[in-house]
Amino acid sequence: MVPYFERFIAFRYLGSKRKEGLISVIAWFSLIGIALGVATLIIVMSVMNGFRAELLTRILGLNGHITVYDRRAPIKDFNQLALRIGEIPSVLYVTPQIQGQAMIMIDGKATGVLIRGLDPLIMQNKSLISKNIVVGKLKEFGSGADVVIGKRLADRIGVTPGDKVLLISPTSSTTAFGNMPRIKAFKVAAVFNVGMYEYDSTFAYLPLRQAQLFFKSGDTVNALEVEIKNPAKVEVVRETLEKNTF
Template identity: 50%
Template sequence: MVFGAFERMMALRYLRSRRQESFISVIAAFSLLGIALGVATLIIVMAVMNGFRQELLSRILGINGHLTVYGAGEGIEHYDDLAEQLRQIAGVRLVVPQIQEQVIVTAGERARGAVVRGLEPAALLERRLIADSVETGAAERFRAGEGLLLGNRLAQTMGRYPGDTISLLSPQGNTTVIGSMPRVKTYPVAGTFNVGMYEYDSSFVYLPLEQAQLFFRLPDKVNAVELFLDNPDRVREVAAEAGKFVPASYRMVDWQGANASFFNAIQVERNVMFLILSLIILVAAFNILSGQYMLVKGKGRDIAILRTMGARRGMILRVFFMSGASIGLIGTLAGVVLGILFTDHIATLQHWVEALAGTRVFDPEIYFLTNLPAERDPLEVLQVVGMALAISFLAPLLPAWQAARLDPVEALRYE
């Protein structure tokens, strides 16, 4: 559809002439505002959902291995040999033998469940997420075997900080003449870590591997071997390769299987939110449709005069199409700008809202993360823009077609 100077001039004139004191009519203004808010909301929500997924994924994979081999029964003997075989698989970046057990952490009258992971200090501090989140000096104390590392929120809950002591109680008790007794041992706190994910910061404890082997009575053994890959998406291929020499009695769990329901739920929520928020744009498009019908009805005499002066049907159609489509175009561009600005400054806006409301609008106990993330996908932004423009351009077609079909004789019969 080619637009000439005449069509552009008339479309702009009709937009301006709906109300003398305003650029566009009230209906057109609400239509433009609705499309802008719809586009901006879609961009913001998609960016937040993307950021939420990416932040969770980076933290989950920064704490947990991409593939974990769990031993059977009494643990994994000769784990160094198994780890060396796993290191030979193409794409494996790091192999970490460790002990994973659940305990009760006690301090004074306070008690809380936690997950203990015992591993070599050097292997733990090779993980950038952990190494960057420990306190100054904590890494050196942990490497020297001078205590354990606590998640900072767990430390706050228990009221224990570097230099204090904390007790671990294992449900795997010691057998005595009077029955089974819980196994309890007190450790100094070497430091705390804060990875920014509530679930881990409030429930994880790291012990040096030798101390964990003594506490859980697994001498020269581990019960899990974690693998970190160069490309986490290749985990199924690596698992198939590892299965050639990992005993059949051992169990292998990859990050996709362990978190499948969680990330599938996020994907479903993204799709549903996209469909629901798209209705905002659809409603605004109906406002454009009704506004254009009102414009065509009010401009019947002008259309008849233009037709008698030689204007073709195609010119009339293009005039009214431009008049309605320009609302959608301006609204879409405004929505894109608003959405980009909002996502670029979402952390600042979050702090402002929390300061004004006097409460937290993004509770880490519920959302697992401490900050509201946002990560725009350029392809998704283009999809939103394309959808908004398509709906906005389809809406004025029917009124424009009706205007083009108007009979000049009937329009001027009673003038």
């Protein structure tokens, strides 16, 4: 409740004597102007906070808060390493994956893509993708040489689920005829649309084992994505990771 003194001052200057009617009008216009200004500021701040939250949800829905790399070589025994990292307080889960660049091609149409190889179960648990499948079924992912791509990428090269596409690795293979580009056919299992141009136009997901075969990485990965419970503690987790050699 507003104290008496504050109420007295407010009504004293909002009201006016009969001879000073204009002052009351000016005071009320000033009050309305201030109220509208504050309301506009609150609305804009709410919209921006909502936009920030939505943007973070979409970005972190496909990327971890921290990504662990080994500068010297691919990561061996990644499952055990993921378990050890997962024991750090504040760590929610750890995702082993293979990241690499390739060319996707069909009927002479080709474009560059960013390949991510994930375990099929982890892929199905990525809600940002599983809840935004527009064509196809994610449950078929992992049953064979499958690939899941973004809608803008699918529209660009003109493919739908069931179509066969060629993935061409930038790393060549040595054959009897010399160095040849590494090419493998994959079936489009599903198409997702997360609403962010970068992801919908460049990302392609493979089952982890298929990605290992495609990049000839053996039983290794080249990245571990770490998701933490509270993003505000990302620096604490990062420092813990840097202090431990595992």
